[in-house]
Amino acid sequence: MALDTGSVRHLHLVSDAESDEGFAAVGQPSVDEGVDIGIALRAARTFRGLTTQDVADATRIRLSYIDALEDLRLEDLPSRPFTIGYVRAYAQLLGLDGEAAVLRFKSDVPDDGGELRAPVGVRHEGDPRLALVLIAGLLMVGAILLWNVAQRAMSKDAPTAQVAAETTAVRPASAPTGSAVALGAPLPAPVESTTPEPYKTPGLDDAAANGGSADAANAASKARATALAAGEGEIDLAHVAALGSSFKPRGVVHGANEADSSGVILLARKAATLVVRGADGSVYFARQLNAGEAFRAPRTAGLTADVSDPANFDVYSGGVLTGRLTAKQTWLSKLGKPAA
Template sequence: MALDAGQAPDEFKAHPDWKDIAPSIAESVTLGDGLRRARESSGKSLADLSAETKVHSRFLTALEQNDWSSLPSRVFAIGYVRGYAAALGLDEQLAVERFKRDSPDTSAPLKAPIGIAFEDVKRYSPRIIAVVAVAALAIVGWNVFQRINLMKAPRASDIAAVPESWTLGDVPGQNGLIDLSAPRAAPLDQTTPALYITPGLEAQLTGIDPNDPAVLAATAAANNAPVQKAFNPRGAVYGAPATASQVVIQAKKAGALVVRLGDGQALFARQMAAGEAWRAPMGVSATIDVSDPAAFDVYLNGEHGGILPAVLTPLAQLNSRAEQAARQVAEDQARRVAQAQAVRAAQQAAQPAPPPVAATN
């Protein structure tokens, strides 16, 4: 790096090609004057320095004219000063220091001397503490005053006498204790609504009056079988349609249900959740395989028929039970109708014959 001493030995000055060295940057009035005088002494133009330093000539002109506002950010400006000084053989660090002195950095805020701010706080702290204490005492005193004003002295009740209904013991108008009977058994689970019969229609079709006490007694005597709980879907129902099935298997709790055909092929297989059901098709030879027979209810023709009898249950057995139950219901219905018709015929036979109507001339 070239030294910018500003002086040269006498033996160098005696040489015919000697040129006076440019004054030092430190001795120049401004940085721009020192850079301009050094460039003029070197015989270089701004265009030559711009090509050498790769800095635009307008930025080099701004440096020579001390026009710091035309320069880019401070980091780039310092780089331009360093490159300019290196191209002219000047001391780069000295040029940068001169630039920082001529163009101080104003971006950093000035800070107060250490100790002044603390002295201000220390000076006013007693006043601040006193104001805060007075405000706190005022708030506490106001709350205490409000509570004292709201306090009332205890006084006697306005009720002259205690009502009789408030006293413990017998209730007025009630002489003895209430006796409760034992709880009754819960009714049978039946969700199927009763069949609606148009008044008078049954009598016209069957010749039996459903309101006749004798008919009702005969029907009640014939219908002694209790009605079982009906099938109530509580989840997804798989399998055959409702019109093509007489057997429904419903899961009371989670369990596996697999239905296999005679050749071993699986007709239905699923891990059933509680409430899900499967309708068995009619006329299919298959075997029902379950993980737990007690976890599945069997419904025959819509009525509860117990649980599965075993882990492996032939489907034909359940369909046969359903058909037998359907035939039994049909036979019971026909028997009730026949009994009702017999009672009706007996009543009509017991009635006296109407007197003959006399012919009139």
């Protein structure tokens, strides 16, 4: 019965002794055949009846490398270490000594120290995402630089901010004897309404302010009579009607507190200047009062009040309205005396 060998073209039986290093047919060319290792490998392949495609399929080496190796075309082969591996695999496939084939190749092609070259067909493709990240980073850096340049240009063109000078508030303090106090000009008086005040029945407001008692009404009547008797020229009926009314602060009250007060209060009807001096001429208080602000006099003896306009100050004594200042300089102690 005939033996079916399939696609096997050559069948060679080997013993255990020669199975480790492949087999060599009788009369097969050795690695020393020909003028170089390429011719020796081609002779051995031809002797065995194999094609270059058979060798490429068996060794997994590219067909173009097999042809270049047999022709010893080094420019078509990869770098030396890869080529040496191909020579060893090719020789072992043909049953030749692989190491002897490598030595023959090194002898035929001395090492010239060339750079390593990867085998053809191996691609080193970079990750396209890295390129996108690099481009995005460059665009971001460029945008930041442009923004900084624009900000600097805008800051140079912007006008310099003007800072208002700080003003020092006037603090009540004792000045040396005989020193002069510089006061600014009084503020312009606010425009008053031209509508006349409604007529008020004399005594009603005072009686209501003082609890509606008869004594309060009598005190108010006496104060009005005194004002009418001492008045010269035009008489302010509204002021006369308000005599005896209780003090109701309409703004900041400067000076002493209620416990240390002498009972005298000067209320600014309009913006005016008030300077309070001691008996030795020292300044106790100096301020430009606005309408509604008041000064509560302390119990210090010998205090005088200098005002820019006496008609702008109402005088309260004991908590009730007793009149207005009649002179630019007045002793505060006299203002506290009750009206006769």
